[in-house]
Amino acid sequence: MKKIIRILLKSFVAFLLLSPVWVLSYRWIDVPGTPLMIIRKLQKKHTIQHRWKPLSKISKNLQLAVICSEDQRFIEHNGFDTKAIKRAIAQHKAGKRLRGASTISQQTAKNVFLWPQRSWVRKGLESYFTFLIEKLWSKERILEVYLNSIEMGNGIYGAEAAAKFWFNIPAENLNKEQAAAIAAILPNPLKYLATPASDYTQKRKEWIFIQMNNYGTLVFKDH
16 A cells, blocks of 8 residues: 555656646647547547647637637636636526636646546646636737647648638638638537538627627737
8 A cells, every 4th residue: 555655646746747847848849649649549530630820820810810709808717717716606596507717728738638527537627727827927828729720620730721721721811700610610620510500600700700899919928
């Protein structure tokens, strides 16, 4: 029993020492793949389409669309949107369906470093990695990694692959309507289509478009 405890303790210490190095390396190194990509590839359901692009080569329209769709306080918060969490809890207590309140930072931590299945262990690790990326990366880098790693269709990962698949154009050329269409499918990219849009995605796209107009110019505060 003591031997097992020693092994667990050493593993825990090694994790605490190595995980910040792992996260810090991705501040400069492009993420080659994610656990979800590996899982999908092992399942052999579809070919993985993924091509990394720097944030400067991803349309500002798409950057703004995903922020308006997924996390409108992304620029201000430290990785956790306490207002959204409190609102979700209040709505749940009022009898409404429990809604997720994950930020772009949390989704990035989950996509890049962890497995997709929900559990309290994964949620705890997600919070830990969210804290690390918020401390070690800029907001631009978090958004860049998010837009290059997130699932945007069957076998489609990242903005460049999504732009080519859905609209046959590079990610840097996406207009506001196309960007809103891609952002509209993010709640379930395996179920919804960016084009042709269903009634649900069309309504969500129109809502995102309005939010983009209301949000104004996207300005990062890191630098």
